[in-house]
Amino acid sequence: MKTLVAYYSRTGNTKRVAEALTENLNADIEAIMSDTKEKGTGRLAMQAFLRVRAKITQTTNDAASYDMVVIGSPVWVGKMSSPIRTYLAQNKDKFTSVAFFCTHGNPRSEGSVKMLESMETLSGKKAAAVFDVPARRGSGAYVGRAKRFAAALLELPASQ
Numbered sequence: 001m002k003t004l005v006a007y008y009s010r011t012g013n014t015k016r017v018a019e020a021l022t023e024n025l026n027a028d029i030e031a032i033m034s035d036t037k038e039k040g041t042g043r044l045a046m047q048a049f050l051r052v053r054a055k056i057t058q059t060t061n062d063a064a065s066y067d068m069v070v071i072g073s074p075v076w077v078g079k080m081s082s083p084i085r086t087y088l089a090q091n092k093d094k095f096t097s098v099a100f101f102c103t104h105g106n107p108r109s110e111g112s113v114k115m116l117e118s119m120e121t122l123s124g125k126k127a128a129a130v131f132d133v134p135a136r137r138g139s140g141a142y143v144g145r146a147k148r149f150a151a152a153l154l155e156l157p158a159s160q
């Protein structure tokens with residue numbers, strides 16, 4: 001299965017999970033870039049809340065050439081990050097199959113289920129698998145979760 005892991009990360013949590021997944025899936029990786037580091041968190045929260053599509057730079061991997069695109073985002077005010085909203089909107093017609101993950105600050109995963117569902121709605125595709133990672137877990141805790149998620153993806157029937 002030819003797999004792409006595409007993610008947006010502002011402070012590195014989603015990036016770490018994306019890199020662990022990439023290694024376990026033997027996948028290509030796409031870091032989605034936006035200007036969010038220049039904006040305060042209040043503004044980012046407002047943009048996420050209003051479902052604004054942030055400007056993103058040109059991506060380098062063609063989503064259409066992959067059997068599976070695994071897409072990761074931080075949770076922002078219970079919603080997907082605005083760069084991921086743009087990526088999904090721009091590429092939804094190119095996906096063969098998708099899986100989603102998110103990282104979040106709330107240890108109880110509240111909000112992440114709805115957020116992952118909204119990624120399905122925007123991409124127009126039912127996710128083959130989803131998972132979430134509470135970012136405040138001790139450093140490295142995400143590695144085991146990423147491994148299990150990757151293993152589950154690799155076991156999916158070829159038609160997924």
Ligand SMILES: Cc1cc2nc3c(=O)[nH]c(=O)nc-3n(C[C@H](O)[C@H](O)[C@H](O)COP(=O)(O)O)c2cc1C
Pocket residue numbers: 008009010011012013014015041042044045073074075076077078079103104105106107111135
């Ligand atoms: C604007 C903003 C809003 C956030 N809103 C939430 C939230 O609603 N729920 C939550 O659990 N974490 C929230 N967080 C925390 C991030 O989801 C968490 O730190 C995430 O792992 C950051 O990922 P990154 O390091 O890849 O950017 C928010 C962070 C920011 C900057």
